[in-house]
Amino acid sequence: MSLQNIKALNERAKKLAERILAEQDIAVIHHYDADGLASGAIMVKALQRAGKSVKFLGIKQLYTDTIEEIRALGDFFVFVDFGSSHIKELSEAFSDNFVVIDHHQPKYNDAYNFLNCWHFGIDGSKEASGSTLAYIVAKHIGDNTDLSSLAIVGSVGDIQDSSGKLIGLNRNVLKEAIANRIVLAKRDLRLYGRFTRPIVQFLAYSTDPIIPFLTGSEENSMRFLLDRGFELKRDERWLSYEDLTYGEKQKLATELIIYMSSLGVPEWKIARLIGETYTLLKEPRGPLRDAKEYATLLNACGRNDACEIGFAVCLGNRDEAYAKALSLLAEHRKKLREGIQLMIEEGVEERKNFYYFNAGSRIKDSLIGVIAGMLYSSNAISQEKPIVALAKQDDGFIKVSARATQELVTKGLNLAKALRESCAKIGNSAEGGGHNIAAGARIKEKSIEEFLNILDKKIEEQLH
Numbered sequence: 001m002s003l004q005n006i007k008a009l010n011e012r013a014k015k016l017a018e019r020i021l022a023e024q025d026i027a028v029i030h031h032y033d034a035d036g037l038a039s040g041a042i043m044v045k046a047l048q049r050a051g052k053s054v055k056f057l058g059i060k061q062l063y064t065d066t067i068e069e070i071r072a073l074g075d076f077f078v079f080v081d082f083g084s085s086h087i088k089e090l091s092e093a094f095s096d097n098f099v100v101i102d103h104h105q106p107k108y109n110d111a112y113n114f115l116n117c118w119h120f121g122i123d124g125s126k127e128a129s130g131s132t133l134a135y136i137v138a139k140h141i142g143d144n145t146d147l148s149s150l151a152i153v154g155s156v157g158d159i160q161d162s163s164g165k166l167i168g169l170n171r172n173v174l175k176e177a178i179a180n181r182i183v184l185a186k187r188d189l190r191l192y193g194r195f196t197r198p199i200v201q202f203l204a205y206s207t208d209p210i211i212p213f214l215t216g217s218e219e220n221s222m223r224f225l226l227d228r229g230f231e232l233k234r235d236e237r238w239l240s241y242e243d244l245t246y247g248e249k250q251k252l253a254t255e256l257i258i259y260m261s262s263l264g265v266p267e268w269k270i271a272r273l274i275g276e277t278y279t280l281l282k283e284p285r286g287p288l289r290d291a292k293e294y295a296t297l298l299n300a301c302g303r304n305d306a307c308e309i310g311f312a313v314c315l316g317n318r319d320e321a322y323a324k325a326l327s328l329l330a331e332h333r334k335k336l337r338e339g340i341q342l343m344i345e346e347g348v349e350e351r352k353n354f355y356y357f358n359a360g361s362r363i364k365d366s367l368i369g370v371i372a373g374m375l376y377s378s379n380a381i382s383q384e385k386p387i388v389a390l391a392k393q394d395d396g397f398i399k400v401s402a403r404a405t406q407e408l409v410t411k412g413l414n415l416a417k418a419l420r421e422s423c424a425k426i427g428n429s430a431e432g433g434g435h436n437i438a439a440g441a442r443i444k445e446k447s448i449e450e451f452l453n454i455l456d457k458k459i460e461e462q463l464h
């Protein structure tokens, strides 16, 4: 990431902001996952502050046939966190009256109404999220530095901190958020639920990394903590990790490291225990105070057909929508657990170059990718091959979700390219794209076998 590239990207962001500000009625179309919701909310808030009349719509995926639905929303469109695969179709539909702000791998060359970090030498799978790019544009729209917290939530939601901390353009935004006392970054245990889970569950539900004998067992986790003198309850209330004193937190981290190394867990896995955590200082205690938990809450809304609830939370609602979001979160966690259980019980099929699972209608198409990704951290599959999981969509199409590890990407794997090329080869309105490490496609049921065979070859070509 060179300074020159960052400068060029910033120039483009400024041009896009000017183009958008020339309009009065604007429709913001965003992706429905955590990063998409955060990106959309940043853009909507910035435009409302600039006195614009804004409509917004969160959708699962941009497909050629959804473009017609979007047309009804207005005359000028801002697409955030997707659009890179559809520049040609969007140009045909809306001519000059749209901009795309995206970090997915671009299918087309750079253009004046297009902001994609890849065109500026910045890796959109780990250095820049959709929300980071939306934030950079928002800063040229007006004084919107307070929205940096949403940019961090989106980055974490897209797992761009998988190296243990945010890097690249995301880190630049983080530095601003820290300087403005909006976010606090600290090295800490990075298990999920430090504000919202009792410590026993904090350990028992950890999947990244797996803690042998503690993950999956509340009983063992409780014993582990009691044996080491930790207090679990105070005044009848279960303590969360954030209730511990600084010294107790350090002790817990040390005890976990000693425990795992004594069981022979490899160093690199133990290292995943510790990483940067991001606290949103303007949020009250609870799930919105931690960037990772905030992102999960948004995913719970977006991926369970309640985009507008997540969006309302992003825009500041802490009453009705927030309460609804909390119940969606509980439901979402249950669905993920059931999905993982289903895949583990039935077992994934092993193809030559990938693991394969067809969930049919038993897992929601919007959750299949998340669950497939979780199989790695739950050790249900080895890290040596990507996983390709299928689920049936409501419209009869088959949703394909592929996930891989960073190591496979380093070896040359590019799932977005493999899926896109496989779709092009089978035709039949198949469409695909995404990131090198996580990608998706939509195909017809009768094309499944042909698609899998072609994909097998494409992945083989990339890895050998």
Ligand SMILES: [Mn+2]
Binding pocket: 035, 036, 081, 103, 129, 130, 131, 158
């Ligand atoms: Mn994204």
